[in-house]
Amino acid sequence: MHHDRTEAQRAAPQPTDSVAFDIVDPDERFRALTDCTPVMMWICGVNGRATWFNRAWLEFTGAPLEEQLGDRWTELIHTDDRGRTLTEYESSFHARRRFSLECRLRRHDGEYAWVLVSGAPLYATSGSFAGYTGSCVDVTERRRSELALQSSQQQLRAMFNQAAVGMAIVDLRGRFEEVNQRLAETLGYAAEELAKLSIEEVTHPDHRQLTRDNMRRLLSGEMTSYQQEKRYLRRDGSDVLCLKTVSLLLDERGKPQRFIAVVEDISDRRLAERRMRENEHRLRLALRASGSGVFDWDLEVGKIIWSPELEELYGLEEGDFEGDIDGWRRRVVPEDAERVTKQIEDDMAAGLDECSYEFRAVLPDGRRRWLAGEAAFYYDDAGKPLRMIGVNLDVDERKRFAEALRESEERFRMLADNMAQFAWVADAQGWIFWYNQRWYDYTGTTLEEMQGWGWRDVHHPDYIEGVVERLQYSWDTGEPWEDTFPLRGKDGEYRWFLSRALPIRDASGRILRWFGTNTDITDQRQAEEALKEADRRKDEFLAMLAHELRNPLAPIRSGLDLMALEGQGAGDLVSLMQGQVGHLVRLVDDLLDVSRIMRGKIELRREPVELGALMRSTAEAVRPLLETREHELVVATPDDDVWLDADPVRIAQVIENLLNNAAKYTPNGGRIELVAEADESRATVAVRDNGVGIDRELLPNVFELFTQASRSLDRSQGGLGIGLTVVERLVHLHGGRISVHSDGVGRGSVFTVRLPRAEAPAPASPGTVEEKRVRPLRILVVDDNASAAYMLRRLLAKLGDHRIETAADGPAALEAAAEQRPELVFLDIGLPGMDGYEVARRLRAAPGTRSAWIVALTGYGQADDRRKSAEAGFDHHLVKPADIEDLERLLADLA
The missing domain is CATH 3.30.565.10 (Histidine kinase-like ATPase, C-terminal domain)
Structure with a gap:
């Protein structure tokens, strides 16, 4: 770096290099050098006790030098780190070897900071051991960057596993590297089973060639991603139609790394327009401790002295540095060299005492390394800069971590803002501090309105109390949360959402934050409601169909039974017609049976x-x-x-x-x-x-x-x-x-x-069976179907010397019952006006028919119909057309 001299200086004889160094006292040079560096430095004697600390150490610790000499400095080490730190220090001291470790050191404000401690033995010119010298570098920010990066990766991992669509990372050969649970469920595999397969093995044969062509086009650079509707083969051999979005991931040099696939099951929603893309990169960064090196730049003679540690930072062997500003420029990225040079010149022109800067060094093998500079300026009495003494620190890892964190956060935001679901993040106590763009697009709100518990404003008032209660339980216990409720959109309409939240924990299991999603399931709920309504209508139709079929069958069966009893017509012809009626009855029964069985509403009487x-x-x-x-x-x-x-x-x-x-x-x-x-x-x-x-x-x-x-x-x-x-x-x-x-x-x-098989039952106790003889009964038949009532009356008369009356509706039935006081009532349920349930209740309330046997004889025979008849007071429930054996059994029971 060049500075003009005065005319008198140019005329005066110029001292040699050795004379120039002699101008400054060596102790003064050492003091200036160590006091200007931000690196904390120390020296200990042959007995291992501290004898000296530089200014950076004293400013960091905030204690006078005399309070830290000897062994008293060890009190500044965090109690959790003190044992291992002193053990390493003492073993290195006795072995006369270098050492390097990280520990926490108490600062002047009482807080602890992480520092990288390095030490090396000192030897006198005679070769005898003279003690130790070392340095301490504050690495707190680097460790914080590591934790921030880890948290970002956890968020990406949670999003991958919690995604409502299938996702997979596939290598360039088409084999799965990683799959999430939703994709495994979509294809009917366990996740570990699916991860052993390839894309082609689970692709339907009709779509395999198209998949190969698209992957080839991705690798050739013709396109960066593609979307395809394709059929996958499930584990059970069936196929499922999916919307697949595939992207090619490149490394920092633009070389293909792997594919990422997003697979959405669209079997039930073939023309769905909801698409989601996800890009995820797993960051693998190697960490190493920061190095440091010092320099002394004599501005008057233009010479720069580098310590061996500084030369090592630039990838040089000891003594390879030329010792001038041009040698430094050749080893720095040109635009960085110009920027730093101008900053130093401006700072010295402004009379500043110190400066700091960052730049990229170019190593001999072409690699670049970020370095940070911290330096102090020294001026003469006239304010002319004489010397710049400073240190360069290796901040390459910190810079790379910061860049990786920025890219990771950018990918996270891009993925979250473009996913089909709403996404949000809350702290460990449940305070929500971030939503993705989908949330704002739907609700029409801002973060200021929604942060914390502001989200309650878009919840339906009928559900908010239960939502808050269940969500608070998860905040308190750490259990994953899942709930379904409506949310209000910016148009004022409510839509239903399936909502989930999972805790993100650190290595010790402590909850750092919560990651949640809301998935719109309105269309699904409407489809389910429509299905339930269709099922209800089907049941009603089947019941009505059975009733309408059974009503005309009743007089036919009764008539055929009567003809058989009276010996009318050709016997084989009557038998044939009875068989056909029985066939029709079985068809009706099968139709209702399959309906009940398919809905799980049939009960076995074992x-x-x-x-x-x-x-x-x-x-x-x-x-x-x-x-x-x-x-x-x-x-x-x-x-x-x-x-x-x-x-x-x-x-x-x-x-x-x-x-x-x-x-x-x-x-x-x-x-x-x-x-x-x-x-x-x-x-x-x-x-x-x-x-x-x-x-x-x-x-x-x-x-x-x-x-x-x-x-x-x-x-x-x-x-x-x-x-x-x-x-x-x-x-x-x-x-x-x-x-x-x-x-x-x-x-x-x-x-x-x-x-x-089952065990054989215990033998029944012997008993006598008494044959019952049918006695004449007073019977009332109530049916609005005149043919059915007539034929049943004829049939009952043939089965015994009974007194039989008929009625066609409820009022007529009650009037006839009051006069006849029947012992047995065959009562149809589907009567006009007053239905059979009401007639039965009134018969049970009347003194003359309170104890009569009331038998439902109806075309309605489902479980709910039988329950209602029992509640109304019926003793038995027969379904039309009644079998003659059932009628005979009833008459015998009343004998």
Whole structure:
């Protein structure tokens, strides 16, 4: 650095270098050098006791020199660090070796700061050990930067794991490096299983080539990211349609590193416009302790002396520095050299005592290193600068940490502001201090309005109390939070959100802050409500359909039963029509059964059931159907009794449906087998036929609702395709399994039911059974369907010498009951005007009919209908068309 001299100075003889140094006393030079550096320096004697500290040390500690000499300086070391620090110091001292460590040192204000302590042994010119000298550098800011970077990485990790869409990091070969839980759930894998696969292995074959082409275009630089709708293969073999966004991550030199993929399941929302991109970089920075070196620049002669430590910072061997300003310039980035030179000149021109600056040094191998300079100026009496003495500190790691932190925060903000969800961050006590841009766009608010607990202003007043209570519980306990509630938008409308928050903890488990998200689920809730409404309407329709079907069936069945009892018409013709009516009744029952079973609203009435007896009785019940088709039925039951804990009606329904199914799809004259076997734990029932068989493509779907095998018109047996669905559900409710096998079309089929066995029941006590004889009864039939009432009256008259009256509505029924005082009332529920429930309540309130048996005979037969009839006072609930056996049983019970 050049400065003009006066004319007298140029004319005066110039001293040599050695003379120039002699002008300043060596002790004075040492004092000036050590006092101008911000690095704390110390010296100890051969006995290890401190003999000297420089000004930087004394200013840092705030204590006089005499209070720190000897061993008293050790009291400044933090108690948690004192033991290991003194141990290292003493072992290094006795071994006569250098040492370096970090510890906390108390400052003049009572606070502790982290310092890097370095020491080296001193030797006299004779070679004898003379003590130790060392330095201390404040590294508190570096450690804070490390903690800030760690916190930023934790936030990115929490966002990755908590994201409401699937995410993955993929290497350049297309293999997963890391996947989040949502992607694993979308594809049906455990996260650790999915991480072992590649993109291609979980991509549908139709989309694999397009995926390869897009990845190649990313690597070639044709594009930086792409978005694609594609199908993925789930673990169970099914496929799922997703919207995939893939980006290529580059390193600092622009070289491809890996892919990051965001996968959103759009199976139910194929045209969804919500997209999210996420970019995440894992920062891997190597940390090392800061070095330092001192320099002495004689401004008058232009010579610069560097200490060996400073030369090492510049990557030089000791003695390689040329010793002038040009040598320094050659080793600094040009624009930095110009900037620092101008700053020094301006500071000296202003008469400043000290200056500080930062610049980039260029190492011999081309690498650059950030250094910080701290220096003091010395002037003559006229104010002319004579000397600049200072220190350069290695701040490369701190600068890199700061830059990495800035980039990390920038990526975090970019990701958070562009994600589909709202995102927010709160401190450990729940004070929210940051929201992403999505929150502000939706609510139309500002951070000043929303920070802290201000978010309550956009919550629905009907829900806010519960939200605050549950959220405060999580703040207090540290448990993750999840809740669903509406939030008001800037348009004044409310939308529903699924909200979550997770705690971010440090290494010791202490909560540093909370990270939360709000996901709009309004469309999902509306779809669910619409589905519930459709399900309710379906139930209402089925109930009404059953009622309307059963009403005309009632007089038909009663008429056929009456014809059979009276011997009218051809017996085989009546029997045939009774069978067809029974078939219609089964269709209606199956339709309602499958509805109840699919909604889990069917209750089993379990009791001990002997399988062989149940099989034989069921086979006899369906034998007439099989005989009409000239089928051969073979029944083989176990030799010993096999007991089940089951609902006998439902198990009989399973066997009957399987036999009916076999008869339906077996040509006339076929063979059907009903075979049972048992081992120690299970009973197996198989129904085999040699009928039309089942196509291999249909075989996996045979138990699905409304599925039927193909059949031609000449062997059509009707049906709704729900019988096997009912069978499969009933077997499952009993804790069993059902399977089907067929060798193909025309080769028959076999249905196999496996049920758990039960212990045999205790033998029943012997008793006598008394045969009941039906006595004449006073009976009232109430039905607005005149045909049904007429046929039921005729049928009841045939079953006994009863006195029977009829009524077509509620008031007429009450009037007839008051006159007749009936013992048995068959009462329809769906009456015009006053319904059957109200009629029953009034009959129970009237003295003359209070003890009468009231039987509901109605087309409404669902569980809710039976509950209402019981509450209204009915004794029994029969569903139209009533079976003659049920009527006979009722009459016998009243005998």
